[in-house]
Amino acid sequence: MARQDTIPNVPNADVPRVKKDFEDEGATVVVTPNPDGTTSKIVATFP
Amino acid sequence: MKRIILLLVPLVLRACAAVTGYPKQPQSLPTTITSLDNNTLSALIAEYNNTNTSADRKKTIRNRIIYSDISQIDQKFNDFKVRLNSQENILSIGADFTALTLAGLGATVASAGTKAALAAASAGVIGAKAGIDKDVLYQKTITALVTEMEAQRSQVFARIITNTNSDVAKYPLEAASKDLQDYYQAGTLVNALEGVNQSAGEKAQAADAKVAKALSANYSYTDLSKKIESYWKPDGIRNDENAKQIKDCMKQVKTRADSITMFINSEAGTESERSAVISCLGLPK
Numbered sequence: 001m002a003r004q005d006t007i008p009n010v011p012n013a014d015v016p017r018v019k020k021d022f023e024d025e026g027a028t029v030v031v032t033p034n035p036d037g038t039t040s041k042i043v044a045t046f047p
Numbered sequence: 048m049k050r051i052i053l054l055l056v057p058l059v060l061r062a063c064a065a066v067t068g069y070p071k072q073p074q075s076l077p078t079t080i081t082s083l084d085n086n087t088l089s090a091l092i093a094e095y096n097n098t099n100t101s102a103d104r105k106k107t108i109r110n111r112i113i114y115s116d117i118s119q120i121d122q123k124f125n126d127f128k129v130r131l132n133s134q135e136n137i138l139s140i141g142a143d144f145t146a147l148t149l150a151g152l153g154a155t156v157a158s159a160g161t162k163a164a165l166a167a168a169s170a171g172v173i174g175a176k177a178g179i180d181k182d183v184l185y186q187k188t189i190t191a192l193v194t195e196m197e198a199q200r201s202q203v204f205a206r207i208i209t210n211t212n213s214d215v216a217k218y219p220l221e222a223a224s225k226d227l228q229d230y231y232q233a234g235t236l237v238n239a240l241e242g243v244n245q246s247a248g249e250k251a252q253a254a255d256a257k258v259a260k261a262l263s264a265n266y267s268y269t270d271l272s273k274k275i276e277s278y279w280k281p282d283g284i285r286n287d288e289n290a291k292q293i294k295d296c297m298k299q300v301k302t303r304a305d306s307i308t309m310f311i312n313s314e315a316g317t318e319s320e321r322s323a324v325i326s327c328l329g330l331p332k
Binding site: 003004005006007008009010011014018021022024025027039044046 | 261262263264265266268276280285290304305306307308309311312313315
């Protein structure tokens with residue numbers, strides 16, 4: 001059963017680290033930059 | 048006045064009973080076309096049970112009986128729908144309205160002054176409005192239940208019609224009889240209520256499942272997060288054994304987050320939970 005975790009406001013400087021953490025746990029990650037230009041939304045889908 | 052009231056009652060009831068919402072059916076439809084009379088039915092069953100009857104003939108007999116029963120059940124169901132939508136409901140409105148009208152008129156007649164008479168008449172009208180609202184609610188409930196009955200009947204009907212293509216070895220008359228019973232039961236109020244309850248339960252479960260599968264929480268990355276992350280990835284390299292220990296501790300603490308990443312990088316992991324996990328891992332604080 002698929003599960004989805006979302007962190008809507010990750011500072012852009014931390015995005016690569018958080019993305020890598022999710023990927024290390026086996027998730028497929030989608031990063032969407034927020035309009036504020038400083039944060040991004042990270043959506044991780046676990047199989 | 049009493050004479051006028053007595054004349055009014057049958058007029059109101061008769062006017063209401065005439066409103067059924069269904070046109071009259073032609074006499075030839077639908078039962079007389081396919082329904083079998085008892086003598087023919089007995090003869091066909093006897094022929095079906097005869098060991099000399101061929102499989103093809105048995106199939107034809109079985110299907111004739113099926114269509115006859117379907118036709119009769121349909122006719123009974125249609126009658127049932129007409130009664131649900133007209134008799135009880137309309138008479139109920141009529142009865143409520145009449146009773147309240149009579150009460151209002153009675154009060155009017157009994158009162159001595161014009162003011163009291165008008166107040167009583169007004170109460171009668173307000174009461175009648177409440178009676179109609181109640182019956183409109185009844186009407187909507189009946190409509191929903193009839194929709195449920197028709198949906199369930201359609202499902203059983205499709206099953207029966209599909210099975211009419213099978214030979215009698217695979218779908219004997221006894222099995223058809225069971226399906227016809229199901230078809231009849233699908234058109235009952237009891238079955239409709241069960242279906243509505245089951246449907247509501249399934250929707251609630253589906254909604255719960257969706258909530259359980261999706262988690263969203265704002266970013267939160269603290270010193271306690273860094274401690275757990277250092278244990279998970281000593282020297283920046285993932286350690287699967289340590290990851291398993293972290294997850295075990297998260298289960299013990301009963302964290303909202305399932306993933307370590309969510310736990311250490313979002314508010315799905317609280318500071319007190321992170322502190323508890325660090326204690327569980329035996330790490331210095």
